[in-house]
Amino acid sequence: MSLPDISRIPPRTVGPEEIRLVPGPYCMSFGFDLGGLMAAIRSAGLVNPPVLLESGDDDLLIPVTGYRRLLACRDMGWKEIPCRIVRTPGPPPPEYLLLNLHDNLATRRLNPLEKAMALVRLSAYLPGAEIIEKFLPLLGLPPRQGVLRLYRAVLEELDPETQEWVAAGRIPVPVAGRILEMSPDERPVIFNAIKNLNLNINYQKQFIDYIMDLKSIESRSIPELLAHPRLEEISGNPRLNPPQKARAVLRALRERRFPRLSLAERDFRKTILRLGLPRGVRIEAPPFFESPDYRLEVVFREGGDLKETLRRLLQIPGLENLGDPWRSGGG
């Protein structure tokens, strides 16, 4: 496909009522705010005139590029907007889609939904292999079939509110992919939980992992899992601020998902507390107790301090029994 040379077409003024101002077949704008654009146009004028296509059926012009600029001009009350008009005999060719894509890529980063819109629209004209090899990298995405499938699903299967969060970068595309793996009934439940707990991206991943695992382990639906009394207690606790609630919910889910590990960690913490270690001394368990080696840390300023701390450490009764918590009946 070769792009039409738009620069040769002189702009002419068009009234907003002559334009079909709805997201048309070339539009790749999703989840935008016109405020900044309006301020820029007020300051510098419309530097880059939108391109419109003569549709031929209802006489309204179809935006090829500059959909947001057109909306901004209309909302600012412009009666005449300078535009470039293109005409084509027969059905509009896919070159206009590319024109829009390159026009956008030259001036801004597309958000994930806009990338999905571009890919899905290109799929109507181009074979999948060409889209994967050429256009996924152009959009900054890895050239893999699964990526194309995922973006298509984000556009075609995700509900509008979740799409807005994805477009705004509040839910990353891989997490959206995890949500799409759930049944349509479960998706809003998970989304609302993420929204209400205001989970950051890392927490979203953990939250979904725990929930999906618990769903399998406990054979319960996601609403049933989230209606657990402990989670409801945390959600309704007025003394906890939102980040504290998010952490408490994740901790509760982790304890439910990893009961023996959580118990071992708790037992170990209790044992350390009971020992009453001297000030500046810390004993740490290996990550997940996987290595057999525990770690002792002593903070000191002078050798004399160190000697005294070690002396006190050696006098602690029961220190010799310290080890894997499950060996003493816990875990």
Add this chain to the structure above:
Amino acid sequence: MTRSWIKRVRVDAGALDHPLARRVLDRLPGIPAERERDSAPGGMPLDFRGPAPDMEKDVLHLLSYRGGFLKPCPGTRRHICCGYQILNIAANCPLDCSYCILQAYFNTPGLRVFANIEEGAARVVAAVDAAPEKTFRVGTGEFTDSLALDPVVGWSDFLLPLFSKRKNAVLELKTKTTHIQRLLASPYRDRIIVSWSLNSPFIASREEHRAASLEKRLAAARRCQSEGFVVGFHFDPLIPHPGWKDAYLRTLDLMDRLIRPQGVIWISLGSFRFMPPLREIIRKRHPGTCVLDGEFVTGLDGKMRYFKPIRMELYGFMREMLEQWHPDAGLYLCMESDDVWQGSMGWSPGDSAGLRRFLDGRVADIFQ
């Protein structure tokens, strides 16, 4: 059974230079065969982002393998490895166990069978002959099931005579099938071990798709044993599930009824472990699976493993029960740390060299 699995054959041009490829095609009359250029990778690389792709377990791909045919088991950092040598006969498996690590290991679809394996195996035994002081424990069951495709490919026709003649090697054929016809038809028995992967009836029926039932596996093992083959067993991966102790005991009861323990060279125990990317693949390919339900933590080698006391409980229970069946069944742990060995088996080989010595000793005892 095998023939009905295969719906299509892909043949690289170079593969047809090897008699094995022609024999395979002769054994699959009526199955559509496509020829490919040697450079063709054979389908798009597997990509698990988005919905699960087709792994083409019904496509047999005949090609020439360009790498080395004998490779040591890669082992894993800070764990004790048995020192097994992998004879690379094929890549991917027609069985479809939900927990299979090959799902994440290979990124090319299709059942890739190496048409030049006869030449490769000849080079391997030459290397074996060149190191008479060393014991080679060689197996074909690492990257595929050793016998699942044997009725079509006929590996046992040429591998058994090659290894049976060597006094410093054994060949272990590891399977979950009952495809022992070619083995039984062969006159070779010496230095050959036929081993079965076993699990609880619950896991076998629910997670080991396309594999034979435990009863059939053990009946095949009994037949091999009665026909003079040395047999082995692998409880790997052990997977705790509700009622797992009773469930594994049911498998041991079956073993007790069908197998003569004196003829068992070894029984390995391993718990389910996997590299983290496998998790998503399993979730997508096997949505109803229970194999991800356990308490997995990141191990010292970066693999996900059951929390240590759970592993020790699994091994300790199996050891106790298996030792009641036979006190000298050659029990060993696959890819475990020294402290887990000590805590669950009551002893440890100390390191990989120690475990190799133990298993080489079993070989020496059984194949005197």
